[in-house]
Amino acid sequence: MLEALGVGCVRGDRRLFSDVGFALPPGRLLRVSGANGSGKTSLLRILCGLLTPAEGEVRWNSAAIGSQREDYHRRLVYIGHLNGLKDELTPPENLEVAAALAGISADRKACLAALDAVGLAHFSDLAVRHLSQGQRRRVALSRLALSAAAPLWILDEPFTALDARAVGQLERVIAGHIRAGGMAVLTTHMEVPIAGVETLRLDLDALGGRA
């Protein structure tokens, strides 16, 4: 269970939000919405522990995430606004590094299978530099297939740059993860329906920012 208690965020001189609180139990999806610059990405980075909140606390299974950092990271997949891919390496090489960092033992075969699942099996010998924006996003998202065992997925605008088919596929992957008892937090501008899952909503534009 992921909890946020009275979380507030200040960037520079500007207060983005204050007193954001929610509890996300297993088997639920949390959608964070808000205008550009309302602090969606900052909130997600706070939930990962990359950003320290101005006030409040984020808890994983009733303990502050800062006190169990490596353990929490084992349960977490974060796909940010940046894809986290090296231009010089091929997609499977990128995935192998990502898997090692996440503490998953994935060999080359597992990485190729994950790429195949997002329809990029034919591009496995090409450096990421030569891929299109949408293909890069798909390589980044193929980490979800590798880390399917991690219960908490935090996804920042996962649908950007994807084509209609890939959007549909990602919807099904997220829905499947949640039905299997996982949790996901995501921000999106597009109202992509994720069918058949219980969804909590958090609107950062609304006063107080409470879910």
Next chain:
Amino acid sequence: MRVFACVLRRDLAIALRRKSDVLNALLFFVIVAGLFPLGVGPEPNLLRAIAPGVLWVAALLAAMLSLGRLFESDYADGTLEQMALGTEPFSVIVIAKMLAHWLLTGLPLTLLAPVLALQYDLPPSDIGVLCAALLVGTPVLSLLGAVAAALTLGLRGGGVLTALLVLPLCAPVLIFGAGAAAAAESGLGAQSHLFLLGAFLLVSLAVAPWATAAAVRIALD
């Protein structure tokens, strides 16, 4: 340990596919060390006297030049935040990156130094001492440099600031590194200088990874 090996392999693979970054620093070293005899003139005694100092300063500047690539590109493409979210302590990853930096700059600089020392007419025994000093001293440059590179991460004009932060910190390494060859020549023996360099290495090995990891976390915040 698997993460350490994986990050090390990754950094070396990236450098091999972007050779110009590595070669630029080495060529800089060769050219600076090559210009001094031309500028100072062919006076063998003078050249012998300045050789260790010139080679050390050139190595120091070349190592500075290459610090930019240590974290900057990982920061820009988001791989650094993925590393900070890894399941191993972040300092393990930082040590792997420092080792990769040393293997790509410090080690080649040490291997190039004897060839360049011939230009200065250094006797073979002094060349040996110079290389031993570089071998122990250049890892310190990578370690201290990484702290400064992490502190200036994401700042505009970070390259110059990195140099301003690191160069004063490296003064002791320079003094004892260049002093080793001079001491050997005067018959005092270079041992004490090399031991002191070794002590610098151990102290920075204990402190720098931890400080760098903390500084990178602040940069990501």
